[in-house]
Structure formats: structure tokens, C-alpha cells
Amino acid sequence: MERIIFYALALIMIASALASVMSRRMLRSVIYLLFVLCGVAGVYFMMDYNFLGAIQLTIYAGGIIVLIIFSVLLVHHIEMRMEIAKTSKLLFTGLACALGMAVFLSVIYSYEFEVTGQSSGTEVIDIGEKLLDYGEGGFILPFEVISVLLLAAMVGAIVIAKGTALAENKNENT
Amino acid sequence: MIEGISIYELLTVSTILFFIGVYGFITRKNLISVLISVELILNGAAVNFVVINKYLYPEVLQGMIFSIFIIAVAAAETALAISIIINLYRKISSVEVKEVETMKN
Amino acid sequence: MNYTAIILIPLIPLAVFLVLGLFNRKIGPGVSGLVGVGGMLVSTLLSFYTAFEYFMVLGKVSGAYPTLVESTVWMNFTETLRIDMGVLIDPISVMMLIVVSTISLMVHIYSRGYMKGDEGYTKFFSFLSLFTFSMYGLVLATNLFQIYIFWELVGVSSYLLIGYYYTKESAVAAAKKAFIVTRFADLGFLIGILLIGYYTGTYDFETLNNPEGATLTHWAPASFMGLSVLTWGLILIFIGGAGKSAMFPLHIWLPDAMEGPTPVSALIHAATMVVAGVFLVARLFPMYFFVEEGFALQIVAFVGAFSALFAAVIALTQTDIKRVLAYSTMSQLGYMMLALGVSGYEGSQGLGYMSSMFHLFTHAMFKALLFLCAGSVIHAVHSNYLKDMGQLRKYMPITHLSFLVAALAIAGIPPFAGFWSKDEILVAVYQQNTFLYVVGIFVAGLTALYIFRIYFGIFWGKDNTYEHRPAESPASMTVPLIVLAVLSATVGFIPFSEFISPDRAGFDAHIDIPMAITAVAVALIGIGIAWMLYKKESGLATRLTDRLGVLYTWAHRKFYMDEVYLFVTKNILFKGIAAGAAWADRKIVDGTMNLIGNSTVLFSKKIKGMQSGRVQDYAMAFVSGTVILALLFIYLWTS
Numbered sequence: 001m002e003r004i005i006f007y008a009l010a011l012i013m014i015a016s017a018l019a020s021v022m023s024r025r026m027l028r029s030v031i032y033l034l035f036v037l038c039g040v041a042g043v044y045f046m047m048d049y050n051f052l053g054a055i056q057l058t059i060y061a062g063g064i065i066v067l068i069i070f071s072v073l074l075v076h077h078i079e080m081r082m083e084i085a086k087t088s089k090l091l092f093t094g095l096a097c098a099l100g101m102a103v104f105l106s107v108i109y110s111y112e113f114e115v116t117g118q119s120s121g122t123e124v125i126d127i128g129e130k131l132l133d134y135g136e137g138g139f140i141l142p143f144e145v146i147s148v149l150l151l152a153a154m155v156g157a158i159v160i161a162k163g164t165a166l167a168e169n170k171n172e173n174t
Numbered sequence: 175m176i177e178g179i180s181i182y183e184l185l186t187v188s189t190i191l192f193f194i195g196v197y198g199f200i201t202r203k204n205l206i207s208v209l210i211s212v213e214l215i216l217n218g219a220a221v222n223f224v225v226i227n228k229y230l231y232p233e234v235l236q237g238m239i240f241s242i243f244i245i246a247v248a249a250a251e252t253a254l255a256i257s258i259i260i261n262l263y264r265k266i267s268s269v270e271v272k273e274v275e276t277m278k279n
Numbered sequence: 280m281n282y283t284a285i286i287l288i289p290l291i292p293l294a295v296f297l298v299l300g301l302f303n304r305k306i307g308p309g310v311s312g313l314v315g316v317g318g319m320l321v322s323t324l325l326s327f328y329t330a331f332e333y334f335m336v337l338g339k340v341s342g343a344y345p346t347l348v349e350s351t352v353w354m355n356f357t358e359t360l361r362i363d364m365g366v367l368i369d370p371i372s373v374m375m376l377i378v379v380s381t382i383s384l385m386v387h388i389y390s391r392g393y394m395k396g397d398e399g400y401t402k403f404f405s406f407l408s409l410f411t412f413s414m415y416g417l418v419l420a421t422n423l424f425q426i427y428i429f430w431e432l433v434g435v436s437s438y439l440l441i442g443y444y445y446t447k448e449s450a451v452a453a454a455k456k457a458f459i460v461t462r463f464a465d466l467g468f469l470i471g472i473l474l475i476g477y478y479t480g481t482y483d484f485e486t487l488n489n490p491e492g493a494t495l496t497h498w499a500p501a502s503f504m505g506l507s508v509l510t511w512g513l514i515l516i517f518i519g520g521a522g523k524s525a526m527f528p529l530h531i532w533l534p535d536a537m538e539g540p541t542p543v544s545a546l547i548h549a550a551t552m553v554v555a556g557v558f559l560v561a562r563l564f565p566m567y568f569f570v571e572e573g574f575a576l577q578i579v580a581f582v583g584a585f586s587a588l589f590a591a592v593i594a595l596t597q598t599d600i601k602r603v604l605a606y607s608t609m610s611q612l613g614y615m616m617l618a619l620g621v622s623g624y625e626g627s628q629g630l631g632y633m634s635s636m637f638h639l640f641t642h643a644m645f646k647a648l649l650f651l652c653a654g655s656v657i658h659a660v661h662s663n664y665l666k667d668m669g670q671l672r673k674y675m676p677i678t679h680l681s682f683l684v685a686a687l688a689i690a691g692i693p694p695f696a697g698f699w700s701k702d703e704i705l706v707a708v709y710q711q712n713t714f715l716y717v718v719g720i721f722v723a724g725l726t727a728l729y730i731f732r733i734y735f736g737i738f739w740g741k742d743n744t745y746e747h748r749p750a751e752s753p754a755s756m757t758v759p760l761i762v763l764a765v766l767s768a769t770v771g772f773i774p775f776s777e778f779i780s781p782d783r784a785g786f787d788a789h790i791d792i793p794m795a796i797t798a799v800a801v802a803l804i805g806i807g808i809a810w811m812l813y814k815k816e817s818g819l820a821t822r823l824t825d826r827l828g829v830l831y832t833w834a835h836r837k838f839y840m841d842e843v844y845l846f847v848t849k850n851i852l853f854k855g856i857a858a859g860a861a862w863a864d865r866k867i868v869d870g871t872m873n874l875i876g877n878s879t880v881l882f883s884k885k886i887k888g889m890q891s892g893r894v895q896d897y898a899m900a901f902v903s904g905t906v907i908l909a910l911l912f913i914y915l916w917t918s
């Protein structure tokens with residue numbers, strides 16, 4: 001049963017990803033990306049990482065995709081088709097990526113992973129304690145850093161998006 | 175750990191996602207499409223982290239917490255990229271990569 | 280010896296040059312004149328102090344004046360072949376210090392009056408100081424390379440000063456001519472230096488000139504076209520000296536150099552720089568004498584004699600008084616070369632060497648005086664030409680008397696300075712070669728004739744009507760005239776042979792009465808002819824020139840030397856050789872360069888797409904590179 005669900009998810013993810021990078025319509029490409037993200041969330045759920053899957057869904061599928069859709073709608077006509085690169089370039093890039101993929105996969109398959117088999121679900125409380133733990137193996141410092149980073153990114157996004165308007169207002173005031 | 179699914183299959187899927195993202199990053203001519211490709215790359219990497227964590231070291235949470243960080247960074251990056259793209263669009267009415275070859279315009 | 284004082288002698292003019300040159304615009308004329316004269320005065324006093332120390336206090340060491348060297352290593356080529364910078368003190372360099380400092384001081388003082396009101400007053404003084412510095416460096420040089428460096432510096436300052444009136448086209452042309460001709464000669468000098476440096480392994484004068492040293496006892500290490508390479512080196516060095524000293528056929532720049540201000544002509548083109556060639560031969564005299572039994576020295580003698588005669592004939596016919604003096608200078612320099620050329624080495628055999636230096640010394644005094652008087656006259660009548668002068672003795676008594684003293688000195692009338700030195704030269708030549716002696720005595724007569732021709736032409740002759748009544752020059756100009764006149768009248772009594780001789784030991788020279796009487800008689804005949812022809816305006820001179828016809832025209836046109844040079848350079852060098860070289864340069868050299876350049880441009884155009892500025896292209900390169908590296912590592916690890 002889980003095998004079938006996983007293969008279905010994998011198929012959906014790969015197909016949507018390909019469609020997403022090949023579609024000539026911007027909005028469709030974003031929607032395909034949404035499918036990929038949902039698939040990834042599904043994989044997380046299957047691995048019993050419920051919290052991670054929830055985050056994947058809310059932040060990625062809920063936040064980022066909405067942001068991208070907004071920007072697409074702001075800068076594009078929905079029906080406009082994007083131009084695509086030269087065929088030679090497409091072919092060459094595809095070749096390089098296929099080669100790289102082959103290298104990666106060959107490395108992965110030639111390595112003997114020591115799978116422990118023991119499996120336990122992860123509670124949200126564990127994650128929270130780990131994040132706020134300042135002892136050994138705790139993540140309090142990266143957690144703080146990432147929060148500062150998010151704050152900085154937020155401020156930066158606002159400043160960049162409103163940059164000229166703010167400057168103009170200032171000029172008018174003086 | 176998913177019943178009946180080996181680590182190899184999961185890693186294969188994440189590798190394929192990653193390289194599709196790379197392919198898109200190189201070939202697409204539109205900044206938003208490039209951004210989408212970057213999301214694909216990030217997702218591939220995040221899945222890798224989670225899978226390794228789950229299959230090899232299930233008693234710790236490192237990989238998972240890294241994935242959370244990746245999601246956070248991706249969110250920040252997207253917000254910034256979108257603001258830049260919109261600002262750029264206001265200035266040059268275009269979001270094509272070739273229009274922003276030079277840093278000053 | 281006090282080396283600090285000696286080193287200060289050249290450094291003071293250098294400092295003056297730097298100060299005046301750098302703050303050219305900020306220093307007023309009054310200050311710059313005072314700074315120049317003051318610096319020169321200190322330098323002159325130091326020179327005299329050095330001379331006193333060297334000749335009187337230090338004196339002879341074991342029967343000969345020593346050579347004192349104080350130097351630091353500047354460049355090392357091999358263990359023995361190196362270039363030093365320093366000062367070399369021996370009798371002739373001390374004598375040259377006296378000459379340069381005295382004349383330079385007089386010219387500095389004189390220039391304060393002569394250049395008054397000129398726009399480039401400060402610039403002029405800075406150039407003068409540069410020249411003085413270079414000349415000091417030249418005479419104090421310890422080795423061939425140092426002398427070459429200062430030799431070129433002297434050439435540059437001469438160029439700057441000839442072209443001082445750079446708005447005048449003829450001055451610019453003259454400056455270029457002087458520079459190019461002397462540069463051309465200096466090429467010979469440089470090759471000579473390199474030859475000698477290569478075959479003897481040293482540039483040092485002391486080592487080269489040591490009569491017991493390896494250079495002079497083994498002078499035939501290799502031969503070329505039947506002569507020792509050292510002889511070739513010496514001949515080439517003499518070509519350099521001939522260029523500076525205006526020997527035939529490299530003399531053509533000297534008359535044109537008269538375009539410069541007259542004080543410059545007096546300092547550079549009469550008294551100091553032009554004798555550098557003579558000084559150079561004298562500096563290397565032991566080499567010239569011992570290498571190949573003095574073959575190179577004979578060339579020096581004949582070139583000198585011919586130049587003396589050639590220039591004296593031309594001087595007779597020129598109407599520009601400065602040009603007459605220029606040719607006269609050339610003629611006297613020929614005398615000096617001639618005397619050097621016939622000199623021996625030991626004891627009283629060295630009479631020629633001594634008399635050459637003596638004549639250099641006296642000539643500097645009276646020729647500078649002649650030029651300064653000419654400058655004074657030109658200052659008064661605003662013309663260089665004899666036809667605009669006449670009866671000036673009534674207006675300019677001091678100038679007139681000074682000129683007379685100088686003219687008597689150059690003509691060789693006792694007891695004026697020229698008599699003593701010229702007499703010694705004639706004696707020395709007579710002992711060696713009767714033919715050259717005849718040339719010498721004939722030139723002595725011509726000298727008297729041409730100098731009194733312009734003397735009578737300027738100060739007697741026809742009664743010109745002047746628009747502005749000529750007046751005596753100001754004191755700043757007449758004081759140097761008086762000083763130099765006194766010197767011209769008296770320096771002949773210095774017992775020169777005591778101080779200067781090739782072997783440094785000194786000997787007793789005395790007047791050879793019959794020779795002296797002959798020389799004086801010839802000079803008096805010359806003066807007499809000048810008296811008859813030019814004292815009063817008469818048709819006699821014109822009729823004579825008409826009678827001489829072609830001969831006169833040839834001499835007047837300077838034997839067409841300029842035209843010969845023009846023909847050689849224009850038709851043969853420019854049209855023949857240079858045109859071919861230009862073609863090769865354009866087509867072959869430039870062609871090769873263009874090919875390289877164009878192919879580079881083409882290639883870069885082809886590959887510049889790689890630097891597109893597109894982040895995606897870089898990503899592509901990054902991915903490809905990563906894949907290739909990964910493949911490489913896999914290959915290396917698995918195999």
C-alpha cells in the first residue's frame with residue numbers, strides 16, 4: 001500500500017517538476033511547483049514527520065506559492081507565453097544535468113547505507129525542546145540566527161519594494 | 175522510514191528533483207521561473223536531509239531541524255527576490271534575465 | 280684633502296638649479312640672480328681652496344702630483360668591472376675646476392646685466408647652474424661612465440641654453456642641430472667606452488692610465504682591421520670628443536649655436552663645454568700615448584691641425600661677429616688637439632700636453648672675454664653684424680680696452696696670456712713635425728688677422744650713424760670684463776709646467792727665443808694687414824675679396840659644409856636609407872604587430888561571449904565543472 005502511494009507521489013513530483021520548468025505559461029508553472037511541494041509534504045507525512053509536513057504545506061504551499069502567484073499576476077499577463085532558450089542550449093544543459101544526475105545516482109547506489117530500521121515518530125515537543133536547547137546538540141543559536149535573518153529579510157524586502165517611493169516622499173517633505 | 179521503500183528510491187527522487195531544478199535554473203529566461211527552479215533545488219536538498227536523518231540516524235533530529243531552517247531561509251529568500259523583481263519591473267518593465275545583465279541600469 | 284669641500288663644489292650649483300628650476304615662477308628676477316651668483320661665488324671659492332690645498336699644501340708626493348679618488352660603488356657588473364660615482368682630483372681636474380668656476384662666476388655676474396628684463400630670467404639662471412653642475416661633474420669624474428653621464432648632461436644643458444629664445448625658429452633649429460650632431464658623436468664615444476670596458480675590464484681612469492698597469496703594457500689583446508681594438512676604442516672616444524669640441528667634420532653645430540644668448544656662448548661654447556673634448560683626450564692621455572705607439576694620438580694631431588686651419592680661414596670671411604668668434608674657438612680648439620697630438624710623456628717631452636692644457640686655460644679666459652665684449656657690443660647696437668658697427672671706441676671705452684686686451688692675447692702678443700701658451704704649442708709641434716708647425720704658424724697669422732679684422736671693424740672703421748646712441752654697458756657687465764681682462768693679461772705668467780705634465784712630475788719650460796720671435800712676427804704681420812685693410816673704411820678689403828673671387832666665396836659659405844651635410848642627410852640618408860627603413864618598419868614590423876594585435880582582438884571577440892554577465896551562464900559553467908570534477912574523483916578513487 002505505502003509503496004503504491006510513494007510511487008504515485010514520486011511520479012507526480014517528477015512529472016510536475018518537469019512540467020514546472022518546461023511550461024511556457026508562468027502561472028501554470030507556479031501551480032506545477034505547488035504540486036511538487038505538496039508531494040514533498042506527502043513524503044514527509046509518510047515518513048512520520050508530521051510537523052515538518054505541516055510546515056512544508058503552510059509555509060511553502062501556503063506562503064511562498066501565494067507570494068509567487070501575486071508577483072506573477074503583478075508583472076505578467078496570464079496568457080503571455082514566455083520565450084524559451086535556444087534548442088542547442090536546452091540540449092546541452094539537459095545533457096549536463098543528465099550526466100550530473102548519473103554521477104550522483106551512481107555514487108548513491110554504490111554506497112552501502114547502514115539503515116538502522118528502528119523507527120519512532122517525532123513529537124512536536126521534541127522539536128521545540130531541541131530548538132530551544134542550549135546544551136549539547138541544541139539549536140538555540142541557529143534558531144536565533146534564523147530569526148534575525150528573517151527579520152532582516154523582511155525589512156530588506158520592504159525597503160527594496162518601497163525604496164523609490166520612500167525616497168520621493170522624503171524629498172517632498174524637505 | 176516508509177514500509178517497503180528503501181533509502182535509494184527516496185534519494186533517487188530527491189536527486190531527480192534537484193537536477194530538474196538545476197535544468198530550470200539554467201534554461202529559463204524569466205526571473206520568476208528562475209525563482210521557481212531555485213525552490214525545486216531547495217526542496218530536493220531538504221528531502222535529502224530528512225531522508226538521511228530518518229533512515230540512518232532516527233534517534234536525533236539534526237536533519238529535520240535543518241530542513242526547517244531551509245524552509246525558513248527559502249521563505250526569506252523568496253520574499254526578498256519577489257520584492258526585487260517587483261521593483262525591477264517598476265523600473266525597466268521587464269523581468270527577463272538578459273535585461274539585468276549589468277548591475278547598474 | 281677636504282673631500283667635503285670638493286663634493287660641495289658641484290652640489291651647490293645643483294642645489295641652485297633645483298631651487299630656481301622648481302620655484303621658477305615664484306622667485307623674482309632679483310632674487311634668482313643673487314642666488315645664482317651667490318651659489319657660484321661659494322663654489323668658486325671652494326674651487327680655489329681645493330686648488331690651493333692640492334698644489335700648495337699637499338704638493339708632490341715622491342716627485343709627482345698624486346691622483347686622489349673618493350668614490351662609492353654605484354653599479355657592479357663583475358668583480359672588477361664596476362661603475363663608481365665619485366670625485367677624482369689630479370692636476371688637470373683641479374685646473375678645470377678653476378677654469379669652470381671662474382668663467383661661470385663671471386658669466387653669472389655678467390648675465391645679471393645682460394639678461395635684465397628678460398622674461399625667463401630665473402629659468403636662464405637655473406639652466407646656467409645646471410650646466411655648471413654638469414661641467415663640474417664631468418671634470419671630476421672618476422671613470423668613463425661617470426664622465427659619459429655628465430657629458431650628456433652638459434649636452435642637454437647646452438641644448439636648453441642654445442634654444443633659450445625658443446620662440447625664434449633659428450634658435451630652435453640650432454639647438455636641435457647641436458644636440459643631434461653631438462649625440463651622433465657621442466654614439467662613437469659610447470661604443471668606445473664599451474669596447475675599452477670589454478677589453479680591459481675596467482672603466483676606472485686610474486687603472487686605465489697607470490703606465491705600469493696591465494692595460495698599457497698589454498694593449499694588444501685583439502686586433503681589428505690591423506689596429507688594436509683599444510686603438511679603435513680610443514679613436515671612437517676621440518670622435519665623441521671631436522663632436523663636443525667642434526673638430527672637423529663635426530663642427531657644424533658650433534657656429535649655429537651662437538643663436539643662444541651671448542653669455543651662454545661665452546660660458547659653454549667658448550670656455551668650458553667645447554674644451555670637454557680636449558679634456559677627455561688629456562684625461563686618457565697615457566692610453567692615447569702608449570696604446571699602439573700613439574696611433575690614435577696622431578689622428579688627434581692631424582684632425583686638430585686641419586680644424587685649426589679650416590676654421591681660421593672661414594673666420595676671416597664671416598660678417599657676424601659671434602660667428603667669427605665661434606670659428607676662432609674651433610680654430611683654437613684645433614690648436615689644443617694638435618698640441619696634445621704631438622706630445623710625449625716623460626719629463627719635458629710632455630711639453631705638448633702641458634701647453635695644450637695651458638692654452639685651454641688661457642683660451643678660456645680671453646675667449647670668454649671676447650664673447651662677453653661682443654655681447655656688450657651687441658647689447659649696445661642690437662645687431663650681430665659688422666656692417667652695423669664702427670667707431671664704437673668712442674662710446675664704449677671699457678669694452679673697447681677689454682676687447683683689445685683679449686685680441687692681443689689671442690693673437691699671441693707678449694706679455695698677454697695667449698702668447699705664452701701658443702708659443703709652447705708651437706715649440707712642441709716644431710719638435711715633432713715640421714709640416715704641422717708650418718700649419719700652426721700660418722694659423723697663428725690668420726688668427727691675428729681675423730681677430731683684428733673684427734676689432735677694427737667694431738671699434739674703428741666707418742662712422743656709423745646710430746639711431747640710439749650706443750652707451751657703455753652697466754657695471755654688472757663691465758666688472759666681469761675688467762676682471763677677465765686682467766686675467767687675460769696675467770695668467771700667462773703662471774709656471775704651468777710646474778703643475779701640469781703627463782707624468783705629473785713637472786718640468787721646467789722656458790721660452791724658445793727664435794721661435795717666439797717668429798711667432799710674434801707672424802702675428803704682427805697679421806695685425807698689420809688687418810690695420811691696412813680695416814682700420815679706415817676703404818675699398819681695399821672689397822677689392823681684395825673680389826680679386827680672390829671663388830676662394831672668398833667658398834670660405835664665406837663655410838666651404839659648403841652645411842650643404843654637404845644637408846645633401847648627405849636629405850638625399851642619401853633620408854631618401855635612400857630611411858625610406859627603405861620606413862617601408863620595412865611600416866610593412867614588416869608594423870605588419871607583424873598588427874597581425875598579432877588583430878588576431879588577439881579577433882580571438883577575444885570570439886571568446887568574450889563566455890563573460891556574458893548572465894548568472895545562468897555562470898551557473899552552467901559551475902554545474903559542468905562540478906560534474907567533471909566529480910567524474911574525475913570517482914575515476915581516481917575507484918580505479
